Amino acid sequence: MTRLPTPAPEGDPRDGGRRLMLVEALAGRWGWSPRADGDLGKTVWAECAL
Template sequence: MTTEISDIAPEAESYEFRQRLSATPGGARLARRLAGVQLAAWGIPYGCALAEDAELVVGELAANAVLHGLVPGRDFELGLRYDGRRVLVEVSDARGEKTPPEGLAPAGRWSAEGGRGLQLVEAVAREWGVRPRPPGHPGKTVWACL
């Protein structure tokens, strides 16, 4: 199940945003804030369900990129695309060998201290997945379509 950017309504006018950010907790927080600002600029108002879900997904994927995808001295990249109906969120990091687990932790583990980020992504996204980055760009991209 792989959704590529080109699969997001190519016939419609679409908007795209890309930004490299430091692979730090501050960079992850900034990614979430930038997503909200960019979506508002595209006409998706703060506080609506789509904006809130997209910000949640960006926050979780960016936090995972910082926590699990960190390669010292390498940034992570946030990508957003909106075609008037759907938002595609992409977060790329430099660790291609470290991918999300095949099966998510059972729901009964909500009391655990961590490990719920991808469960939240799965709960709000229509679909999500992971793919390698293009040749010449080390790492992986975790994406979610809302």
């Protein structure tokens, strides 16, 4: 089962995660998928109203 990315708590020293809070706040819809090339990481997409 794939674990969904979630925003990291404020002050978390790890890189990544915190920016998802900004995406979630601004986007009408958003999601993610593993990288198409199979490498580490993920691709995040967002739809924002004009």
